Amino acid sequence: DTGVSQNPRHKITKRGQNVTFRCDPISEHNRLYWYRQTLGQGPEFLTYFQNEAQLEKSRLLSDRFSAERPKGSFSTLEIQRTEQGDSAMYLCASSYSLEETQYFGPGTRLLVL
Amino acid sequence: SQKIEQNSEALNIQEGKTATLTCNYTNYSPAYLQWYRQDPGRGPVFLLLIRENEKEKRKERLKVTFDTTLKQSLFHITASQPADSATYLCARISGGYNKLIFGAGTRLAVHP
Numbered sequence: 320d321t322g323v324s325q326n327p328r329h330k331i332t333k334r335g336q337n338v339t340f341r342c343d344p345i346s347e348h349n350r351l352y353w354y355r356q357t358l359g360q361g362p363e364f365l366t367y368f369q370n371e372a373q374l375e376k377s378r379l380l381s382d383r384f385s386a387e388r389p390k391g392s393f394s395t396l397e398i399q400r401t402e403q404g405d406s407a408m409y410l411c412a413s414s415y416s417l418e419e420t421q422y423f424g425p426g427t428r429l430l431v432l
Numbered sequence: 433s434q435k436i437e438q439n440s441e442a443l444n445i446q447e448g449k450t451a452t453l454t455c456n457y458t459n460y461s462p463a464y465l466q467w468y469r470q471d472p473g474r475g476p477v478f479l480l481l482i483r484e485n486e487k488e489k490r491k492e493r494l495k496v497t498f499d500t501t502l503k504q505s506l507f508h509i510t511a512s513q514p515a516d517s518a519t520y521l522c523a524r525i526s527g528g529y530n531k532l533i534f535g536a537g538t539r540l541a542v543h544p
Contacts, residue, residue, distance in 0.1 A: 426473075
C-alpha cells in the first residue's frame with residue numbers, strides 16, 4: 320500500500336491552456352474525491368466518484384472542469400481554458416465504503432500565469 | 433449552510449506545553465468530526481475521528497472532544513514538540529457520500 324499518488328506535483332501553465340491531473344487512489348478504495356485548496360483556506364469539495372460513477376459535483380466545478388474515473392481505478396481532472404483564478408492546490412482523496420477516513424494524496428499545485 | 437470555523441490566527445506555544453485548538457460548527461451536529469494535520473505543500477494527513485456520541489477520544493499525545501451543546505470540538509496536543517508545528521484542519525461530513533467540509537485550519541507553531 321503506497322498511499323494516494325498524484326501527478327504532476329507541480330504545473331505551471333499559461334492562461335487559456337488546458338491541463339490534466341492524475342490521481343491514483345489506494346488500491347481497492349472504491350470512493351474517490353477531488354478537492355481544491357487555496358492559500359490560507361481548507362480544502363473545498365469538487366467532485367466524488369464511487370467506482371467509475373461520478374455521483375456528485377460541486378457548484379465550484381464549472382463547465383471548464385471535467386473529471387473521469389474509467390474502470391474505477393485512477394482518476395483524471397481536466398481544466399480547459401485555464402484562468403488565473405484556477406491557481407490552487409488540487410487534492411485527491413480515497414476511502415473504502417465501510418470506513419469514514421479519507422486518505423489524501425500530496426496534491427498538484429497549479430499556477431496559471 | 434454547514435460551516436466549520438477555526439481560529440485563523442496562528443497559535444504560538446512553548447515546547448512541553450499543551451496546545452488547544454478550537455473547531456466550531458454550524459447547523460445540525462454531524463455524525464462525526466475529523467481532524468487532519470497538514471504540512472506546507474503537502475496533503476492533509478488524518479489524525480483522529482470522533483463520533484457524535486463520543487465525548488472524548490485519545491491517541492498518544494492527542495485528545496479530541498465533541499460537545500454537541502456548544503457545537504464545538506477541541507483538539508489538544510499534550511507535551512507539544514517543535515515537530516508538532518503544522519496546520520491543523522477540522523472537518524465534518526456533509527451529504528450521503530461523506531464529502532468533507534473543512535475549516536480554514538489553525539497554524540500551530542511550537543517553539544523550543
